[in-house]
Amino acid sequence: MYKIRTFNNISAKGLDRLPRDRFEVSSEIAAPDAVLLRSEKLHEWPIPDSLKAVGRAGAGVNNVPVDAMSARGIPVFNAPGANANAVKELVIAGIFLAARNICEAWAFSEALTGDDASLNQQAEAEKKRFTGFELPGRTLGIIGLGAIGVNVANAACALGMRVIGYDPKITVRSAWQLEAGVRRAHSVDEVFAAADVLTLHIPETDDTRGLVNAGRLAAAKEGLVLLNFARAGIVDQAAVVQSLENGRLARYICDFPAEIFKNNSKVICLPHIGASTNEAQENCAIMAAEQVKDYLETGNIINAVNFPELILPRNGSGDRLTVANANVPNMLGQISTSLAEANLNIADMFNKSLGDLAYSVVDVDGHVPSDIVAKLKSTEGVLAVRVIE
Numbered sequence: 540m541y542k543i544r545t546f547n548n549i550s551a552k553g554l555d556r557l558p559r560d561r562f563e564v565s566s567e568i569a570a571p572d573a574v575l576l577r578s579e580k581l582h583e584w585p586i587p588d589s590l591k592a593v594g595r596a597g598a599g600v601n602n603v604p605v606d607a608m609s610a611r612g613i614p615v616f617n618a619p620g621a622n623a624n625a626v627k628e629l630v631i632a633g634i635f636l637a638a639r640n641i642c643e644a645w646a647f648s649e650a651l652t653g654d655d656a657s658l659n660q661q662a663e664a665e666k667k668r669f670t671g672f673e674l675p676g677r678t679l680g681i682i683g684l685g686a687i688g689v690n691v692a693n694a695a696c697a698l699g700m701r702v703i704g705y706d707p708k709i710t711v712r713s714a715w716q717l718e719a720g721v722r723r724a725h726s727v728d729e730v731f732a733a734a735d736v737l738t739l740h741i742p743e744t745d746d747t748r749g750l751v752n753a754g755r756l757a758a759a760k761e762g763l764v765l766l767n768f769a770r771a772g773i774v775d776q777a778a779v780v781q782s783l784e785n786g787r788l789a790r791y792i793c794d795f796p797a798e799i800f801k802n803n804s805k806v807i808c809l810p811h812i813g814a815s816t817n818e819a820q821e822n823c824a825i826m827a828a829e830q831v832k833d834y835l836e837t838g839n840i841i842n843a844v845n846f847p848e849l850i851l852p853r854n855g856s857g858d859r860l861t862v863a864n865a866n867v868p869n870m871l872g873q874i875s876t877s878l879a880e881a882n883l884n885i886a887d888m889f890n891k892s893l894g895d896l897a898y899s900v901v902d903v904d905g906h907v908p909s910d911i912v913a914k915l916k917s918t919e920g921v922l923a924v925r926v927i928e
């Protein structure tokens with residue numbers, strides 16, 4: 540029986556993918572084989588020795604200590620693209636909120652007093668205050684053309700916007716999905732110089748933290764609308780406030796409330812609801828749960844951010860051995876020598892690497908004895924060893 544600890548509210552549709560005769564699922568488990576989480580911050584969580592896998596029911600993994608997991612040979616799975624449509628819809632809504640001054644206009648109407656005739660008279664007299672702009676012909680700048688960025692780019696094209704995007708590591712898949720009219724920028728600065736509306740769709744990493752700073756905002760077009768549905772830390776919030784004050788930035792629409800933005804009429808902060816649709820929560824939970832289940836039961840890896848993708852159909856008449864190790868010479872040699880010592884024939888095997896980490900799945904004709912497992916575990920460079928019967 541595998542034990543799965545949940546953090547946050549994981550959709551039941553995903554948890555249903557874990558048959559309860561083989562998986563115990565609860566938020567109370569102390570020594571879990573795997574965890575499923577959404578935005579829970581795991582950086583301070585003491586990683587239990589029992590842990591074999593992490594399933595992030597979402598896209599961003601900045602709330603998970605990925606390096607610490609890698610050091611223990613623990614794959615961190617996420618759900619790429621599973622909530623992209625939900626975020627796209629909210630970003631497009633955000634653009635409309637800004638373009639038509641919808642929040643201010645709504646607040647104005649709410650505050651009116653008098654009978655209907657008086658309300659209408661006040662509305663007609665004051666509506667010029669809420670005059671906005673239309674989207675066709677305006678330029679949308681996008682930083683990050685992954686699952687969300689591509690969806691936003693294509694929707695903006697359909698609304699008649701010009702789109703310019705920057706992503707130095709765009710995948711072939713994203714490039715295929717992108718509308719032909721999307722212009723390719725060669726730097727973040729080129730996007731800032733061109734955009735009337737600019738949206739961020741990149742992960743928060745050491746490289747992207749503070750990417751939107753005072754210098755870039757100063758070089759933007761007068762009246763830029765900035766949207767941040769990625770992560771709060773990608774934007775220097777004090778620089779945003781200053782830029783709103785001097786008028787370079789007209790609006791900041793984001794998914795991350797912060798004290799500095801309280802009562803700022805040019806800022807709209809939503810409470811991190813980009814992925815909060817039933818559809819996205821189900822998609823993410825199903826993807827994360829299935830990937831974790833597959834890994835625990837077969838050792839196969841799909842959509843781990845720190846492990847290579849590896850799928851090996853089960854072969855041989857015995858156990859499956861999985862080994863995660865440092866990506867250095869002679870590790871495979873040591874694994875096969877250890878199995879030979881136990882007189883075990885290798886029926887099939889697959890080895891792949893990603894960065895500093897390598898992962899092997901080995902099917903043998905027979906049972907891998909515990910002393911061989913112990914020997915492999917104590918081999919220098921080996922991070923994790925499992926035997927799946």
Ligand SMILES: NC(=O)C1=CN([C@@H]2O[C@H](COP(=O)(O)OP(=O)(O)OC[C@H]3O[C@@H](n4cnc5c(N)ncnc54)[C@H](O)[C@@H]3O)[C@@H](O)[C@H]2O)C=CC1
Binds near residue numbers: 684
């Ligand atoms: N507000 C919300 O509820 C949600 C927020 N997010 C955030 O949005 C981010 C993006 O999500 P997805 O599009 O699904 O991820 P993704 O991994 O499909 O796309 C991210 C793209 O950013 C690109 N990138 C990375 N660094 C870059 C840089 N410095 N400049 C330009 N491009 C860069 C990558 O090459 C990749 O193509 C997530 O990491 C997460 O932080 C994601 C889902 C929901």
Ligand SMILES: O=C(O)CCC(=O)C(=O)O
Binds near residue numbers: 815
């Ligand atoms: O689960 C959530 O609501 C957070 C979504 C998110 O930020 C992500 O997928 O990166």
